[in-house]
Amino acid sequence: MEPLARHLAAFGQEHLLAFWEELSPSQQSALTVDIQSVDFQQLQELVAAAPESDIEDLARRAELPPAIRLSGAGNRFSREEARVARVAGVAALKASQVGVVLVAGGQGTRLGFDHPKGMFPIGPLSGHSLYQILLEKVVATSRRHGRPVPVFVMTSPATHDETIEFLQRHDRFGLPEHDLFIFCQGTMPAVDCASGNVLLAEKGRLALSPDGHGGLVSAMTSSRALASAQRRGLKHLFYMQVDNPLVAVCDAELLGHHILCGSELSTQVVAKREPRENLGNVVVVDGRLRVIEYSEFNALPDEIVLRRQENGERVFWAGNTAVHVFGVDFLARCARRGDLMPLHRVKKVVPFVDAAGKLVEPAEPNAWKFERFIFDLLPAAAEAIVVETDPRTHFAPVKNGPGQGRDTPESVKAQMIAVHREWLQSAGIELPQDLPVEIRPLFALDAEGVRERKVPEGLDAPTFLE
Ligand code: UTP
Numbered sequence: 001m002e003p004l005a006r007h008l009a010a011f012g013q014e015h016l017l018a019f020w021e022e023l024s025p026s027q028q029s030a031l032t033v034d035i036q037s038v039d040f041q042q043l044q045e046l047v048a049a050a051p052e053s054d055i056e057d058l059a060r061r062a063e064l065p066p067a068i069r070l071s072g073a074g075n076r077f078s079r080e081e082a083r084v085a086r087v088a089g090v091a092a093l094k095a096s097q098v099g100v101v102l103v104a105g106g107q108g109t110r111l112g113f114d115h116p117k118g119m120f121p122i123g124p125l126s127g128h129s130l131y132q133i134l135l136e137k138v139v140a141t142s143r144r145h146g147r148p149v150p151v152f153v154m155t156s157p158a159t160h161d162e163t164i165e166f167l168q169r170h171d172r173f174g175l176p177e178h179d180l181f182i183f184c185q186g187t188m189p190a191v192d193c194a195s196g197n198v199l200l201a202e203k204g205r206l207a208l209s210p211d212g213h214g215g216l217v218s219a220m221t222s223s224r225a226l227a228s229a230q231r232r233g234l235k236h237l238f239y240m241q242v243d244n245p246l247v248a249v250c251d252a253e254l255l256g257h258h259i260l261c262g263s264e265l266s267t268q269v270v271a272k273r274e275p276r277e278n279l280g281n282v283v284v285v286d287g288r289l290r291v292i293e294y295s296e297f298n299a300l301p302d303e304i305v306l307r308r309q310e311n312g313e314r315v316f317w318a319g320n321t322a323v324h325v326f327g328v329d330f331l332a333r334c335a336r337r338g339d340l341m342p343l344h345r346v347k348k349v350v351p352f353v354d355a356a357g358k359l360v361e362p363a364e365p366n367a368w369k370f371e372r373f374i375f376d377l378l379p380a381a382a383e384a385i386v387v388e389t390d391p392r393t394h395f396a397p398v399k400n401g402p403g404q405g406r407d408t409p410e411s412v413k414a415q416m417i418a419v420h421r422e423w424l425q426s427a428g429i430e431l432p433q434d435l436p437v438e439i440r441p442l443f444a445l446d447a448e449g450v451r452e453r454k455v456p457e458g459l460d461a462p463t464f465l466e
Contacts, residue, residue, distance in 0.1 A: 001028075004035060011040040012196070019203035019357060027204035034206040038189050038198070046343055046370055047196050055296040059304045062283035062292065064315045067269060067386040068257050085256030092255055093145040097235040100138055100149060100249065101220075101326070103374075104131075104163060104242040105156030105185045105210040109349070112401040116159035118242045119166055122398060124413035125438040125464040130242055130398070131166065135173040136441040137249040142179075144445065149250060150179045150232060152225045156210035160184045174442070183223030185215040188343065188370040190350040199352035199367055207350055207367070213241070213322075214341045214372025221335040229328050237331065239324040239374070245416060246396040247323060248446070254387050255325060264330035264381040267291075268323035270391035272316070275305050279319030280375060282386055289384045291320050291375040295346070318386060320375060321395050330381060340380050343370040393419050423447040429455050440466040 001020060008014045016035060023031065070082070092098050108117035118131035128136075135151065142149040155163045164182060167173070172180050187208035189198045199207040220226040229237065236258060238250045248254070258266040267289070269282050276298040280291040297305070297316070307315045334340050350367035354360050378384055389395065396415040399407035420439045421431055426447045431437065443465045444450040455465065 004032060007040075008035065011044055013040060013198050015197055015355065016200065016206065018355065023204045031204045031206070034208065037187070037208075038206070043189065043191065043198070046345060047191055047368065049345070055292060056300055056304065058285055058292055059297060059300055062281075062285050062315055064309050064313055065282050065284050065289060065318050065386045067318060067388040069388045070251070070253050070390070082253055085260060086252045087256065088259045089252030089255035090145065092236060092259055093141070093149070093250060093252065094147055096147045096233065098149060098250055098255060099229055099232070099234040099237050100151045101216065101237045101239045102134060102151060102153045102242060103213045103216060103239070105154050105159055105215070106213070106242070107158050107209060110400050110404070111398060116155070116163050116166070117398070118159070118163060120398060120409070122245050122409060122412060123438055124417050125436060125462055126440065126466070128440070130245060131163075132170065132173050133245045133441060134240070134242065134247070134249065135175050137247075137445060139174040140441045140445050141250045148176065148179050150181065150229070150234070151175060152220065152229065152237070153180065153182045154185050154216055154219055155182060156185045157187060157208065158210060181225050181228055183219055183225045185219040186211045190348075190367040190369050192352070192367055193347060199350055201352065203353055203357060207352055209350070209369050211343070212371025213374045214376055216374055217331065217335050217341055217377070220331070226328075226332060226335060230332065234328050237326045237328060239326055241322045241397065243397040243399065244321070244395060245398075245412065246394050246419060248389075248394050257385060257387050258325040261383060261385045263325070263383045263385045264327040265378055265384045266325040266387055267375070267378065267384070268321045268387050268389050269318040270321055270389060270395050272319040273391070275314075275316065277319060281316045282318040282320050283315060288379040289381070289386065290378050291373070293373070318388070321389065324374070334377055334380060341372040341376055343372055346371055423450045424455060427451045427455065429459070432460055435459060436462045438464045440464065442466065
């Protein structure tokens with residue numbers, strides 16, 4: 001304990017050992033491991049760093065990003081361009097060049113669910129979990145093209161063990177064992193904003209939280225997931241979050257645009273519904289694409305938030321859906337550079353054990369968490385494109401708990417039902433108004449898939465097509 005105490009004292013963090021004598025030997029070892037995992041020098045610098053004040057400057061210099069629209073997303077797309085892109089995307093899938101990255105390490109605090117968010121039951125009639133729906137989409141894509149589509153799932157210590165147990169218990173929802181690579185991301189300690197003290201989650205554990213979705217680059221490298229992708233000959237990785245059950249997994253048109261444009265990093269966006277929507281803003285600054293996060297952006301004055309280009313178009317129209325396509329070579333290049341993924345300071349609510357040993361659950365944000373953002377890679381791409389999709393049909397992230405406004409389980413389920421009804425109707429199937437239907441990915445992935453299936457006539461009760 002002595003060397004540990006001296007080390008902590010050098011950084012003013014000796015309070016972390018306040019309950020040492022009360023801990024069992026195994027708890028003491030766990031605390032020692034936690035403490036040794038922290039780079040206190042780096043932490044001290046991060047806490048002392050000035051807040052990121054360049055957002056206003058960036059937002060003033062930002063220009064609107066040019067975007068390609070996916071079919072159905074608006075009036076600018078050309079059918080021929082879309083067809084050519086789809087052919088290129090399908091060719092890559094049939095050549096086994098495409099894998100999937102699923103980031104599932106977040107703590108999902110806003111949803112307030114006691115398990116990893118991927119286990120949340122979101123199927124409106126089936127009750128299927130986000131993991132099931134997303135992985136079955138991969139399985140269905142793989143069947144459609146007759147080729148394996150490997151999946152790389154990033155977890156964190158908060159989600160790792162339960163995710164593995166859940167996926168194994170359900171036979172990986174049909175994904176072959178050798179096509180699933182699960183790896184765990186790194187963590188960063190949470191620091192009390194007022195005192196700069198690292199927080200304790202328990203008397204014998206630091207409050208450690210995952211280091212952001214941008215932790216992907218180093219976690220894929222150290223776990224050798226990236227090496228595995230390279231060994232398998234993958235060229236493109238379709239990146240998605242765990243919270244959007246309407247995502248068009250490995251969308252051939254998106255992949256095709258990525259390939260035909262020689263893009264290293266393609267980003268899917270939606271037109272924001274309102275200027276201060278909680279979505280990152282995809283813009284061009286100094287000729288490079290980048291994302292301006294919404295938290296600080298939304299606090300800027302109207303004069304900036306509502307800026308228009310000379311042609312009248314809104315600069316900040318493009319909301320980041322967190323669907324990307326990465327070139328595998330590009331990711332490998334980024335992994336070799338240490339400077340691309342800065343840690344950002346974000347203020348969050350973090351429960352902690354106080355000096356008296358009591359668990360405190362703050363009502364207001366009390367602590368700094370440190371996170372890397374995956375979209376910080378955008379400016380590093382030699383070629384990067386923006387592809388617009390229709391939020392109504394492809395974007396329904398579950399973020400908040402029931403009754404908490406937008407992006408709730410209720411709103412997402414209703415949107416899934418609406419989209420699945422449309423697929424059936426576009427195949428000529430008549431449905432009574434308001435009849436809930438849900439379509440399992442293994443039944444059909446989209447409207448085209450529904451047209452290839454036999455659907456029972458005269459549906460008149462809530463139906464789960466599986
Ligand atoms: P969010 O930013 O929505 O965070 O993550 P969250 O942790 O899920 O939810 P809140 O903010 O605590 O309510 C977007 C995606 O990035 C993943 C999440 O699992 C989700 O798929 N993520 C986030 C990680 O994989 N690691 C992280 O450290 C953070």
